Amino acid sequence: MPARLLILFAHPGLQKSRVHRVLMNAAAALAGVTFHDLCERYPDFYIDVKAEQALLLEHDAIIFQHPFYWYSAPAIVKEWQDQVLQYGFAYGQGGTALRGKITLSVLSTGGSEESYRADTADHFTVRRLLAPFEQTARHCGMDYLAPCVFHGADGLDDAGLAAIVNEYVRLITALRDGTLNRAAARNCERLNADLSRIISNGAAA
Numbered sequence: 556m557p558a559r560l561l562i563l564f565a566h567p568g569l570q571k572s573r574v575h576r577v578l579m580n581a582a583a584a585l586a587g588v589t590f591h592d593l594c595e596r597y598p599d600f601y602i603d604v605k606a607e608q609a610l611l612l613e614h615d616a617i618i619f620q621h622p623f624y625w626y627s628a629p630a631i632v633k634e635w636q637d638q639v640l641q642y643g644f645a646y647g648q649g650g651t652a653l654r655g656k657i658t659l660s661v662l663s664t665g666g667s668e669e670s671y672r673a674d675t676a677d678h679f680t681v682r683r684l685l686a687p688f689e690q691t692a693r694h695c696g697m698d699y700l701a702p703c704v705f706h707g708a709d710g711l712d713d714a715g716l717a718a719i720v721n722e723y724v725r726l727i728t729a730l731r732d733g734t735l736n737r738a739a740a741r742n743c744e745r746l747n748a749d750l751s752r753i754i755s756n757g758a759a760a
């Protein structure tokens with residue numbers, strides 16, 4: 556059975572987007588993927604908690620997709636976490652709804668890959684900066700995978716955009732079809748740094 560994928564998308568400046576615009580068009584063409592635009596659905600930030608929890612229950616893998624904003628996510632993602640990941644649903648007594656589900660982030664950054672290192676401008680890798688996402692996932696019993704990060708997003712030409720769409724489609728398809736090597740995907744820094752190693756022909760471990 557293919558996994559049911561839920562993409563929780565947030566881009567407050569979508570009208571100016573190049574990267575996520577092409578990624579959302581690619582996602583729309585993939586079977587078995589629910590693309591849920593949080594900014595479009597909740598322009599006033601009033602999250603429908605029951606509807607969001609129902610969506611989570613219907614899917615096997617939860618993907619946060621957004622541009623990197625101030626080393627984290629756009630504000631609506633935090634609001635979504637604060638409202639939806641309730642005690643008794645996501646954690647605590649009886650809070651087992653998300654247990655065992657895969658989760659990961661798909662991000663674009665203005666900064667280059669080289670700048671996201673200890674000795675350079677941004678000081679931390681994106682994976683380290685996402686520690687609150689990783690620990691939130693663990694707290695909810697989820698299977699946290701390394702992020703897929705598209706660096707240098709503002710400077711991509713058409714060939715660069717086509718290359719990231721290709722990586723994105725390979726990754727989403729492998730997640731859906733269970734051909735991602737989950738052990739490798741849990742332990743690397745950035746999923747799309749070496750997709751050939753992380754995607755196998757067999758079933759996910």
Ligand SMILES: Cc1cc2nc3c(=O)[nH]c(=O)nc-3n(C[C@H](O)[C@H](O)[C@H](O)COP(=O)(O)O)c2cc1C
Pocket residue numbers: 568571572573574575576621622623624625626627663664665666667708709
């Ligand atoms: C409010 C804001 C905050 C941003 N913060 C960061 C940041 O912390 N690190 C970074 O590398 N890029 C940052 N950027 C750049 C965006 O991540 C980049 O423009 C975006 O990923 C490009 O994707 P798009 O073409 O879909 O808009 C920021 C942009 C905005 C508007």
